[in-house]
Amino acid sequence: MTRPHRTTPGCLACRQTPEHSRLCPSTDEEAIWYLQHPLPGGQRDWTSAGIRYTGAPARRRAVRALMAATHWARMHDSPELPMSPGLLIKHILAELGSTSRRTARVGYTTDFLTTLDCTCDPWRCVHDYDSPTGEPSPEWLTGPGIDPDLLITVTLVAVEIRWAQIWQTYWFADAGGAVNLAIDSIPETSPPGISVACHRRWHDVCPGDTKPRPPDTARTPCPCPCHDTGTPS
Structure with a gap:
């Protein structure tokens, strides 16, 4: 299931072996992402911190499948969350500090991501290579060469932040x-x-007007198009 120990797998980011390329994120302590993929209207940055779980196509496919099954809750009136993901989300929001006040919603999964807890260099994990071409196999978790003691299950949580000009969703294992x-x-x-409320897509709880800013005292109508059509914009 793995390459012979005498062979050093290529880096999962730069594909070089036995060294890394000059601009490989594995050698840059300040690198936030190692790979970018397009999303409708935006992009997804796969982080260097999570490469152990996402560093190969088969692993990213598994993560994306679990992302699609996320349960979402708006951060309006303190939503009730299951204990385990709720505690982790609470910890994440505390780490975000003042940014947490911009949270529009949080998410969690009830299904699990099955992955490996191995001692490999996460940038060169040997467990992802078993096909003749050296590309990761879709069956990399079920082959006879995988030690079942290395298999672990993790859930995902997500925090969606609404900035003035952009939405950002942070995914965590x-x-x-x-x-x-x-x-x-x-x-x-x-x-x-x-x-x-409308800024965070909570259209149904928008009062229809906005709090005045000093020195104004009168509330002004909310200009969100949802109030003209009766449906969210």
């Missing part, structure tokens, strides 16, 4: 702590003067 796997970025600018 619950692996005895929060491991950031990916960051989704979708540019979208809100209309000027929009309410906080």
